[in-house]
Amino acid sequence: MTFRFFGTRLASLVALLLVLSVVLFVLQEISATDAAAATLGPTASPEAIAAERARLGLDGPPVGRYLDYLGGLFTGDLGTSFRTKRPVTEDIGSYLPATLELVLFAFLLALLLALLFALSSTLRWRGAGALRGLLFVSSTAPTFLLGIFFLIVFYQQLDWLPANGRASGGAATDGPTGLLVVDGLLAGDPAASVDALRHLLLPALALAVGPALAIGRVFRSSLRTTLDAEYVRTARAKGLGERAIVVRHVARNSVNAALSMTGLQIGFMFAGVLVVESVFSWPGLGSYLGASIPVSDFPAVAGVTFVLGAVYIVANTAADVLQGVADPRVAV
Amino acid sequence: MAALVAGVETPTRSRLPRRHLVGGRLLNHCLLGLVGLVTLVAVLAPLLAPHDAVGTSGQLYAGIGSPGHPLGTDGIGRDLLSRTLLGLRTSWLMALAVVALGLLVGGIVGLLAGAFGGWLDAVLMRVTDLFLALPGTLVAVAVAAALGSGLGNTFLAISVVWWPYYARIVRGEVRALAVRPHVEAARMAGVSTPRIILRHLLPGVVPSAVVTASLDVGSVVLVLASLSFLGLGQSAPAPELGADTSRALPELLTHWWIPVIPGVTVMLLSLVANLGGDAVRDLIARRGR
Numbered sequence: 312m313t314f315r316f317f318g319t320r321l322a323s324l325v326a327l328l329l330v331l332s333v334v335l336f337v338l339q340e341i342s343a344t345d346a347a348a349a350t351l352g353p354t355a356s357p358e359a360i361a362a363e364r365a366r367l368g369l370d371g372p373p374v375g376r377y378l379d380y381l382g383g384l385f386t387g388d389l390g391t392s393f394r395t396k397r398p399v400t401e402d403i404g405s406y407l408p409a410t411l412e413l414v415l416f417a418f419l420l421a422l423l424l425a426l427l428f429a430l431s432s433t434l435r436w437r438g439a440g441a442l443r444g445l446l447f448v449s450s451t452a453p454t455f456l457l458g459i460f461f462l463i464v465f466y467q468q469l470d471w472l473p474a475n476g477r478a479s480g481g482a483a484t485d486g487p488t489g490l491l492v493v494d495g496l497l498a499g500d501p502a503a504s505v506d507a508l509r510h511l512l513l514p515a516l517a518l519a520v521g522p523a524l525a526i527g528r529v530f531r532s533s534l535r536t537t538l539d540a541e542y543v544r545t546a547r548a549k550g551l552g553e554r555a556i557v558v559r560h561v562a563r564n565s566v567n568a569a570l571s572m573t574g575l576q577i578g579f580m581f582a583g584v585l586v587v588e589s590v591f592s593w594p595g596l597g598s599y600l601g602a603s604i605p606v607s608d609f610p611a612v613a614g615v616t617f618v619l620g621a622v623y624i625v626a627n628t629a630a631d632v633l634q635g636v637a638d639p640r641v642a643v
Numbered sequence: 644m645a646a647l648v649a650g651v652e653t654p655t656r657s658r659l660p661r662r663h664l665v666g667g668r669l670l671n672h673c674l675l676g677l678v679g680l681v682t683l684v685a686v687l688a689p690l691l692a693p694h695d696a697v698g699t700s701g702q703l704y705a706g707i708g709s710p711g712h713p714l715g716t717d718g719i720g721r722d723l724l725s726r727t728l729l730g731l732r733t734s735w736l737m738a739l740a741v742v743a744l745g746l747l748v749g750g751i752v753g754l755l756a757g758a759f760g761g762w763l764d765a766v767l768m769r770v771t772d773l774f775l776a777l778p779g780t781l782v783a784v785a786v787a788a789a790l791g792s793g794l795g796n797t798f799l800a801i802s803v804v805w806w807p808y809y810a811r812i813v814r815g816e817v818r819a820l821a822v823r824p825h826v827e828a829a830r831m832a833g834v835s836t837p838r839i840i841l842r843h844l845l846p847g848v849v850p851s852a853v854v855t856a857s858l859d860v861g862s863v864v865l866v867l868a869s870l871s872f873l874g875l876g877q878s879a880p881a882p883e884l885g886a887d888t889s890r891a892l893p894e895l896l897t898h899w900w901i902p903v904i905p906g907v908t909v910m911l912l913s914l915v916a917n918l919g920g921d922a923v924r925d926l927i928a929r930r931g932r
Binding site: 323326327330331334335338339341342448451452453454455456459462463467578579581582583585586589590600601604605607609612613616619620623624627 | 790
């Protein structure tokens, strides 16, 4: 765990965010819509459009415009949405908590399922084969099909769980964290938290299955490799129980590959959440994006991509650093 | 990218009982046959489709098994079997094309980086790492949104993010091969560099590249379907599996088969692709021993 290790990780974090901003700026440049015309609407006169272009600084050289864009990103300015005519940052701010709550919950669910998957096949629990088969088949399904399937089974047929939105009735979404489950607990209203959890369950499950299998498979295969190691034989020989061996000796030495897979899967979850939200009418960034794409509202699309991409890059750096913590050999 | 999972898992595969079955090889060939069959259906889809995929018939909301419409019709009377077949054609052929292009571009980048080493290697691999570190699917969404709707644009959007992993794999293999005695002998004998690359390095790289690529087709099918679901595919009347599901969502609780059939088709395509990929890996692993 050296200073150098953290230094390189931090530098590459900054470099990646810069590259992401360049990519989005270039895409903005080649996108077919003219920002000035789109802002003013179809009835604007050519003169008005020209004036708006000058006001937005669209006539300057590309490098200058990129620096403007970058400066905007630093101050939290992602441009103005063509569709809502509001700053993209404001729009995203109002949709982000819903998406974060869903992704966080799905992420925990994915880790839990992955752990079950990996340990069940190593410790040979009953029902392990069934769980694995189920996960394998569902991993070939597109996320939206899983969502649809859960809707039909748990909402339409069994009527156990709600199908739409984050809460029943007019739940307050202006709590301190924006995460309804946490806000309910903070406000001393556990019923609201339970309601929010019931709404979370189906979309989170649809989102979690794919990543759970990917992480679980990697973790299982490195568990198996580690189980063949000589120190495991020694642990067995000195009479340690199988569970103690797996938990104390094998799991820690196998967690590395699983961690980097987890980092990768966060990216897939951010893409998946966009799809899942539109299946469950979840009022998050996916719904925002879904409304922006058909009207070619590129600032909105770029804003969502930048915010989710930045979270992904930060999460991956965190996974990298955690790898160094779990296995000091990585951080040399 | 999903190939990363598969790559790590390779060593444990040999413990699965399937390999010890007498019919293992036959099973693998059957799975490859299935892949061939799907490809044939995709190519011949316009001939196989019983109706015009965008034209309407008088029958609205016909159920599965209706006379003349085996998979029923949608809310404006379009034949679902025909739409599914043509959607399958787009999904499958495009997934194959994305993987092929990724393999070509990534292969060339990896081959050059691995064979020449030095600054070329450093530059090419840094670029590759950058692409690998960005969230691929999100970038594809942004690219497709910037370029606008259309088949070619979606293809471009996914291809842009799909080559770097192949570049990494190929480069690693080439580096390992380049220090092997047969390459050294060729170099000592005065064989030219292009010839060394084509005759002595390339053939050694092909198996692992092909295995990785074939395990990837299923993932590409899924990503394509997601983009199309989000509205980033062809525009409205064109038959496309993801978009057809998404547009029919409001009818899910009343006419479930309309959104479910295209979704299930995506799942079957990805399942066939994954099984086919496994078969390719098994067959190549056997041949290597």
